[in-house]
Amino acid sequence: MSVTRIASRYAKSLIDLSVEQNKLERILEDVQSFKEVSKNRDFYLLIKSPIVNASKKEDIINSLFNGKYDELTMAFLRILVNKGREAYLPEIADEFILQYKKMKHISSVRLTTATTLSDAAIQSIKDKLLASVDTEDNIELEVIIDPDLIGGFIVEFDDKLYDASVKHKIDKLKKDFTGNLYISQIIAK
Numbered sequence: 001m002s003v004t005r006i007a008s009r010y011a012k013s014l015i016d017l018s019v020e021q022n023k024l025e026r027i028l029e030d031v032q033s034f035k036e037v038s039k040n041r042d043f044y045l046l047i048k049s050p051i052v053n054a055s056k057k058e059d060i061i062n063s064l065f066n067g068k069y070d071e072l073t074m075a076f077l078r079i080l081v082n083k084g085r086e087a088y089l090p091e092i093a094d095e096f097i098l099q100y101k102k103m104k105h106i107s108s109v110r111l112t113t114a115t116t117l118s119d120a121a122i123q124s125i126k127d128k129l130l131a132s133v134d135t136e137d138n139i140e141l142e143v144i145i146d147p148d149l150i151g152g153f154i155v156e157f158d159d160k161l162y163d164a165s166v167k168h169k170i171d172k173l174k175k176d177f178t179g180n181l182y183i184s185q186i187i188a189k
């Protein structure tokens with residue numbers, strides 16, 4: 001079975017259980033926290049390692065998270081370790097967050113700009129995205145500053161990309177000039 005299917009099924013199970021027990025927001029906090037911890041290379045390699053036995057992994061997870069995470073989250077982590085599915089925990093965390101956002105009608109949008117935008121400009125972009133039929137009812141906006149864009153902005157969400165940067169326009173012009181048949185024929189003569 002593919003990693004995506006496994007992650008999707010376990011994430012759905014955890015969401016269903018957390019909704020049933022009215023703990024969805026609390027479990028989301030735990031999953032986001034686990035996702036951040038999984039960015040630690042040593043922890044990530046430990047979880048993925050087939051050499052470290054399950055009881056050792058369970059002891060480590062208990063020592064790290066017991067008392068900090070809800071009992072439902074801890075039980076879920078223990079079940080995954082006992083079933084030998086702990087290697088999929090980072091992917092399950094990502095899938096849980098995706099399914100949560102889909103359930104709550106939240107679109108994650110990445111806005112990359114060349115310079116810092118004013119709050120009014122960011123709100124204007126957010127309002128236009130909310131008015132669009134392509135986004136959900138709520139917008140989670142991540143703003144990134146990239147001076148290499150020279151000017152303009154890039155908006156990314158779902159599988160869509162709107163590139164209105166100066167860098168993109170310059171690259172497009174370069175491509176047009178290198179593919180210009182008239183110039184290449186003049187040079188060839």
